[in-house]
Amino acid sequence: MRAACIAGLVLIASAAQAQSSVTLYGIADSGIRYSNDGHGALTTMESNGWLSSSRVGFLGHEDLGAGWKANFQLEEGFSVASGALDNTTGVLFNRMAYIGLSGPYGALTLGRQWALAHDVVFDLDPFYLQYPTIVPLTQALDGIHYSNDAKYKVDVGPFLFSMENAFGNVAGDFNSGAARSVGLRYKTPNVELGTVYTHRTVLVGTNYLSDDYYALGAQAVLGGLRFAGGFMNQNQSGLLTTQAVRTENYWFGITYAISAATRIGGAAYETRLPNTGGAHDLGIVSVIHSLSKRTKLYAETDFSRYRGSYVTDATLNPHHAQRQIGVTVGIDHSF
Numbered sequence: 119m120r121a122a123c124i125a126g127l128v129l130i131a132s133a134a135q136a137q138s139s140v141t142l143y144g145i146a147d148s149g150i151r152y153s154n155d156g157h158g159a160l161t162t163m164e165s166n167g168w169l170s171s172s173r174v175g176f177l178g179h180e181d182l183g184a185g186w187k188a189n190f191q192l193e194e195g196f197s198v199a200s201g202a203l204d205n206t207t208g209v210l211f212n213r214m215a216y217i218g219l220s221g222p223y224g225a226l227t228l229g230r231q232w233a234l235a236h237d238v239v240f241d242l243d244p245f246y247l248q249y250p251t252i253v254p255l256t257q258a259l260d261g262i263h264y265s266n267d268a269k270y271k272v273d274v275g276p277f278l279f280s281m282e283n284a285f286g287n288v289a290g291d292f293n294s295g296a297a298r299s300v301g302l303r304y305k306t307p308n309v310e311l312g313t314v315y316t317h318r319t320v321l322v323g324t325n326y327l328s329d330d331y332y333a334l335g336a337q338a339v340l341g342g343l344r345f346a347g348g349f350m351n352q353n354q355s356g357l358l359t360t361q362a363v364r365t366e367n368y369w370f371g372i373t374y375a376i377s378a379a380t381r382i383g384g385a386a387y388e389t390r391l392p393n394t395g396g397a398h399d400l401g402i403v404s405v406i407h408s409l410s411k412r413t414k415l416y417a418e419t420d421f422s423r424y425r426g427s428y429v430t431d432a433t434l435n436p437h438h439a440q441r442q443i444g445v446t447v448g449i450d451h452s453f
Contacts, residue, residue, distance in 0.1 A: 138181075144174035148198035149416070149448015155439035163199040169248050169406070169416045169450045172198050173213055179220075186221035191231075213263065224272030231269060233261045234282045234299035235333060238314040241303075242335030244346045244371025244385040245404065252420055252444065254389050254400060258350055258367045260316045260331035264297055278303040286319070294319050294326040310337045312348075320354065328355040335369075342375035344383075366390040379408045389428075396427030396434070414450045419443070 147167030153160050166172055175193030182188060193214035195204035205212045216229030236259050240247050243255050250256040264284035271280040279302060286295025297318035304311045313334040319326040335348020347370035356362035371385025382405045389398040404418040422442040428434050 138178060140176060140178035142174075142176060143453060145170045145172055145450065145452045146198050147172050147448060147450040149446055151444060151446040153442060153444040155437055155442040157437040157439055164197070165199065165251055166195055166197050166204040167450070168251065168446045168448045169414070170452075171204070171213075171250055172196050175211075175214060182219075182221075184221070186219065188217070189220055189225075189227070190217040191215075216267075224270060227267075227269050229267065230263055230265045231267055233259060233264050233267075233284075233297070233316070234269065234280055234301050235259045235314050235316055235331065236262055237280065238301045238303060238312045239333055239335065239348065239350075241305075241310055242312055242333075242337055242346055242348045243369065244344070244373055244383055249402065249404070249418060249446075252400075252418070252446070253385075253402065254367065254387050254398065255350075255369065258352070258365065258389065260318065260329065260352055261297060267297075276304055276306055278305065284318070288326075295321060308339050312336070322354075322357075322360075325357060327357070329353070344373045346371055346373075361393055364392050366392065373404075381406050391427055394427035394431075395425075396429075396431070397425040398428045398434075399423045399425075412452045415448075416450060417445075417447045419445045 145167065147170045148163060149168045150161065150163055151165070151168060173193055173195045175191060177191050179187045179189045191214045192211045194211050195213050196202065197204060203212075211230070214231055216227045216231045218225060218227030220226075236247070239255060239259060243253070245253060247253075247256050256262060264282070266287060267282055267284040269280065269282040271278060280300070282297070282299045284297040286293065288294040297316060299314060299316040301314040302312070314332065316331040318329050320329050329352065331350070331352040333348060333350040335346065337344065337346040350367040352365045354363040367387065367389050369385060369387045371383060373381055373383030375381045384401070384403045387400045390396070400420060400422045402418055402420040404416065406414055406416045408414050420443070424435055424440055429438050429440055432438070
């Protein structure tokens with residue numbers, strides 16, 4: 119049924135090309151990863167994509183005149199290794215499903231879309247949130263996608279102001295299950311500064327708990343060199359019988375274009391759990407070579423060190439390992 123729906127949308131997109139801008143796009147990413155934490159080695163292809171998350175989608179807009187446009191995006195994730203969809207919840211477009219308007223006074227989008235934290239942090243990561251299952255930043259975002267989300271953005275010179283409200287859909291309670299964010303970005307050709315704050319209430323068991331998140335960071339570009347770094351802090355309140363959870367993330371990295379086709383880079387990431395004394399340090403070195411505008415070969419090696427509750431907590435670290443090494447090679451094609 120789902121395949122038939124997607125096939126039908128492809129036909130609709132093809133028919134609409136002559137009347138409006140409707141684009142079928144996607145990324146197919148797959149590779150082989152080896153990892154060893156001292157308790158056994160694992161070699162696998164099972165991932166939704168190592169450099170980028172594999173996806174297929176439809177992006178469209180209609181020119182309404184006077185600088186206004188109607189826009190939509192529908193996007194589904196999948197695994198090249200198995201052909202399976204990347205969710206088990208039966209959601210057809212689990213990555214993106216929104217419609218909106220854009221014009222001289224900004225852009226408003228409604229539906230399922232990237233959380234505002236993702237929008238801001240994307241430019242502040244040395245790898246633009248690539249290697250999503252290896253580098254901890256994507257998982258550390260206070261929600262990657264929000265459903266029932268109303269997001270507004272407006273550019274004023276070098277500044278981008280943004281805000282969002284993701285409705286919780288809890289009868290009689292406007293706040294439970296909801297998320298609200300504000301963001302600010304300053305960007306020039308060589309320097310970018312960004313910050314975001316999110317407050318939401320998350321369901322833990324049968325209770326909605328307060329969750330506050332903020333991030334800030336910067337990037338600088340000097341010729342082929344790019345520097346990027348930042349900080350995240352997340353605080354989730356506890357109950358009488360449970361402890362509050364605080365998570366901090368720090369990162370810094372440098373990438374360099376050694377040629378028009380090849381970029382190398384390295385970065386360090388640290389995740390801390392101050393309330394339980396846990397820490398996870400990760401270092402990564404990467405090389406990405408473009409065979410064309412759409413096809414890339416990539417390789418990376420990473421080293422992780424675990425301390426405190428990151429060793430003792432079986433949920434965070436099933437093998438109670440203190441170290442892990444990993445190597446990944448793959449190919450990434452966009453269309």
